[in-house]
Amino acid sequence: MKLTIAREALLAALEPAARIIDRKPLRPILSHVRLVAEGESLAICGTDQDIEIRTSATAVIETPGEIAVPAATLHDLARRLPADEIVLALDDDRRMLVSAGRNRTRLPTLPSVDYPVIVPEGLDHGFTLAAEDLAQMLRETLHAASSDNTRPFICGVYLHVAETTEGPRLAAVSTNGSSVVTRRLLDLPEKASGMPGITIPSKTAGELLRLCDKAKDEVALSLSATKLRATRAGVTLTSVLINSAFPPYERIIPWENERIAIVETDALQAAVERISIMADAHDSAAHLDFSDGTLALTRISPSAGEMREEITCEFEGEPFSTAFDYRLLARIVANLPGDTLMLRMSSKRDGNILTPREGSPSMALLGRMHVARPVA
Amino acid sequence: MKLTIAREALLAALEPAARIIDRKPLRPILSHVRLVAEGESLAICGTDQDIEIRTSATAVIETPGEIAVPAATLHDLARRLPADEIVLALDDDRRMLVSAGRNRTRLPTLPSVDYPVIVPEGLDHGFTLAAEDLAQMLRETLHAASSDNTRPFICGVYLHVAETTEGPRLAAVSTNGSSVVTRRLLDLPEKASGMPGITIPSKTAGELLRLCDKAKDEVALSLSATKLRATRAGVTLTSVLINSAFPPYERIIPWENERIAIVETDALQAAVERISIMADAHDSAAHLDFSDGTLALTRISPSAGEMREEITCEFEGEPFSTAFDYRLLARIVANLPGDTLMLRMSSKRDGNILTPREGSPSMALLGRMHVARPVA
Numbered sequence: 141m142k143l144t145i146a147r148e149a150l151l152a153a154l155e156p157a158a159r160i161i162d163r164k165p166l167r168p169i170l171s172h173v174r175l176v177a178e179g180e181s182l183a184i185c186g187t188d189q190d191i192e193i194r195t196s197a198t199a200v201i202e203t204p205g206e207i208a209v210p211a212a213t214l215h216d217l218a219r220r221l222p223a224d225e226i227v228l229a230l231d232d233d234r235r236m237l238v239s240a241g242r243n244r245t246r247l248p249t250l251p252s253v254d255y256p257v258i259v260p261e262g263l264d265h266g267f268t269l270a271a272e273d274l275a276q277m278l279r280e281t282l283h284a285a286s287s288d289n290t291r292p293f294i295c296g297v298y299l300h301v302a303e304t305t306e307g308p309r310l311a312a313v314s315t316n317g318s319s320v321v322t323r324r325l326l327d328l329p330e331k332a333s334g335m336p337g338i339t340i341p342s343k344t345a346g347e348l349l350r351l352c353d354k355a356k357d358e359v360a361l362s363l364s365a366t367k368l369r370a371t372r373a374g375v376t377l378t379s380v381l382i383n384s385a386f387p388p389y390e391r392i393i394p395w396e397n398e399r400i401a402i403v404e405t406d407a408l409q410a411a412v413e414r415i416s417i418m419a420d421a422h423d424s425a426a427h428l429d430f431s432d433g434t435l436a437l438t439r440i441s442p443s444a445g446e447m448r449e450e451i452t453c454e455f456e457g458e459p460f461s462t463a464f465d466y467r468l469l470a471r472i473v474a475n476l477p478g479d480t481l482m483l484r485m486s487s488k489r490d491g492n493i494l495t496p497r498e499g500s501p502s503m504a505l506l507g508r509m510h511v512a513r514p515v516a
Numbered sequence: 517m518k519l520t521i522a523r524e525a526l527l528a529a530l531e532p533a534a535r536i537i538d539r540k541p542l543r544p545i546l547s548h549v550r551l552v553a554e555g556e557s558l559a560i561c562g563t564d565q566d567i568e569i570r571t572s573a574t575a576v577i578e579t580p581g582e583i584a585v586p587a588a589t590l591h592d593l594a595r596r597l598p599a600d601e602i603v604l605a606l607d608d609d610r611r612m613l614v615s616a617g618r619n620r621t622r623l624p625t626l627p628s629v630d631y632p633v634i635v636p637e638g639l640d641h642g643f644t645l646a647a648e649d650l651a652q653m654l655r656e657t658l659h660a661a662s663s664d665n666t667r668p669f670i671c672g673v674y675l676h677v678a679e680t681t682e683g684p685r686l687a688a689v690s691t692n693g694s695s696v697v698t699r700r701l702l703d704l705p706e707k708a709s710g711m712p713g714i715t716i717p718s719k720t721a722g723e724l725l726r727l728c729d730k731a732k733d734e735v736a737l738s739l740s741a742t743k744l745r746a747t748r749a750g751v752t753l754t755s756v757l758i759n760s761a762f763p764p765y766e767r768i769i770p771w772e773n774e775r776i777a778i779v780e781t782d783a784l785q786a787a788v789e790r791i792s793i794m795a796d797a798h799d800s801a802a803h804l805d806f807s808d809g810t811l812a813l814t815r816i817s818p819s820a821g822e823m824r825e826e827i828t829c830e831f832e833g834e835p836f837s838t839a840f841d842y843r844l845l846a847r848i849v850a851n852l853p854g855d856t857l858m859l860r861m862s863s864k865r866d867g868n869i870l871t872p873r874e875g876s877p878s879m880a881l882l883g884r885m886h887v888a889r890p891v892a
Contacts, residue, residue: 210820210821213793213794213820213821216793217790217793220786220789220790220793221790222786222790222825235821242825242826242827243790243823243824243825244823244824244825245793245794245821245822245823245824246821246822246823247820247821248819248820248821410596410598413596414593414596414597414598414619417589417592417593417596417621418589418621443624444586444589444623444624445586445589445611445621445622445623445624446621446622447619447620447621447622448619448620448621449598449618449619449620450618451618
């Protein structure tokens with residue numbers, strides 16, 4: 141194996157593949173990337189055995205071949221070597237000689253035949269959608285996925301076809317048990333109907349978001365109930381999926397909630413962030429009091445002190461009080477789109493809904509906290 | 517106690533005082549700052565019992581008084597409150613009411629009489645110097661101070677009057693056992709002669725550097741063998757000092773080293789940083805080979821691989837080899853000033869000197885590593 145490659149091209153192709161690799165893997169080869177030099181390109185593959193990312197870069201191949209090399213070291217070299225052109229070559233001891241400018245580096249290698257592969261069999265369902273649409277769905281939902289390893293079935297984003305009164309919609313949903321967040325697409329992508337509902341692990345969802353973020357083109361998805369493959373801009377991401385059913389969430393959404401308040405997103409976000417100053421490990425309740433034109437947020441912590449903050453609010457009718465976990469509220473408000481937020485609440489029910497507006501494709505359901513208000 | 521203060525003024529005065537406070541102190545009052553409202557200003561004091569910082573801010577005092585309040589919470593409030601003017605007042609329960617815009621916050625307090633004070637008695641020696649000169653001395657030396665708590669006498673910067681062939685000079689020195697770094701001032705400040713040598717703890721030295729960094733005015737120091745007080749721009753920092761003798765360092769500096777090489781600082785720094793890519797927990801040796809016009813740096817790690825990098829170098833005579841700890845070398849090269857560096861070495865001695873140039877006020881002595889070069 142011997143090839144010449146532009147430093148920038150090597151760096152761009154290494155970045156996504158090297159990023160998913162475990163820092164301290166169980167087997168040495170899992171700290172490596174696989175390089176395949178063939179034709180007019182260098183193909184790079186990285187995996188943590190759950191996700192696999194394949195990229196490629198244009199290169200001048202003198203001798204084809206393949207090998208596994210330490211991912212972090214090669215990535216550091218691509219970032220810092222003192223020349224724009226790098227020569228990679230295997231020496232007689234099967235070590236990789238990296239030459240650039242006045243720098244000569246030799247890296248240990250492992251045989252590429254031992255490199256693990258996620259077999260992409262049975263990916264029967266396939267469709268494409270705008271990369272930015274997938275990114276927006278993941279951006280709004282990923283933050284609300286559980287990180288509780290004892291409940292692995294909610295540690296990810298559930299992507300499925302939701303039946304709505306306006307017809308079927310592609311929807312992303314996540315929950316941590318106390319809140320449910322969903323974002324729907326206005327159109328169902330052609331060929332997406334009939335796809336199984338899949339739960340994408342949070343790490344994979346984060347990589348998908350990165351792959352699609354700010355992109356103006358399309359991403360191709362192919363999937364089965366257990367695996368997902370996404371392809372965009374020369375990068376192929378393959379991942380195993382969470383192999384348990386996502387809880388049925390739609391029937392618990394209380395769409396008929398009748399007490400409606402509308403606030404400016406920025407004002408609510410700033411107020412919730414200030415409320416968070418009164419942090420307390422033992423209590424996370426923020427009290428919300430709605431009255432004509434005003435929402436008052438109050439947090440009372442025995443140790444940190446108490447805070448009351450008012451913001452302007454479109455609200456009419458009998459004064460109304462509820463309580464939320466201020467940390468969840470802060471995260472949801474920070475991730476919902478739009479300049480204004482609508483809160484749909486009920487005095488009878490546990491769930492309170494936040495949406496950017498009536499009929500919005502974005503929705504968050506936030507559990508109401510049943511806590512007595514301490515005496516201020 | 518009741519006063520009105522500009523948010524920016526409160527924030528600027530709180531920042532240095534709040535910064536030194538321990539995150540998890542042994543006694544509750546050590547997570548607090550002391551506020552004293554008197555005359556036309558609010559005085560603020562913070563301490564961790566080793567360092568104390570006093571600042572003040574202009575305020576409109578309606579009722580004078582003093583109290584201790586949680587430092588981190590008040591600092592967060594000053595950063596985030598939604599108005600440019602803040603009213604601070606003690607209520608009947610001796611809680612502090614903070615009012616700003618539509619925000620009302622109540623904080624718990626503690627009596628200010630319990631607030632610890634570092635008594636500034638016996639500060640017999642006093643002098644002033646340019647703040648930037650003190651900052652430069654600390655910037656070049658602090659990074660090389662030991663963090664080994666079993667040798668507390670070198671966990672700081674030694675400030676003293678050094679007798680040189682050109683007369684007495686104010687000098688800062690630090691060591692970690694493997695390297696010694698010093699920076700002298702070209703002129704001895706008036707009244708500094710006769711001061712005792714003092715070892716400033718690293719945390720204090722860091723705060724002093726912050727206090728003097730990029731300042732164009734002067735800093736006043738007053739000191740005894742056990743305490744230091746620095747005053748600049750309305751901030752007074754008082755600190756206890758390390759109460760053990762700093763090791764005699766001057767006699768070990770091998771000024772007569774005769775093998776001299778001159779390199780560009782940037783080129784050496786970049787080469788040492790690249791060498792650091794070959795990281796290895798068990799071995800930190802970088803080999804340096806000097807020959808006519810060339811310095812070759814080599815690092816050979818059984819696990820990470822090996823790297824050789826050449827840079828241009830002014831060097832004449834017999835080829836010469838030495839070895840350094842690449843981590844120490846990287847830190848020293850990054851902190852020595854100047855575009856070129858002079859290395860004064862000897863084949864007979866352990867110590868090798870790095871200075872920006874002949875007769876420079878900056879000097880680093882770096883221990884030579886006696887390691888066999890592995891077969892590449």
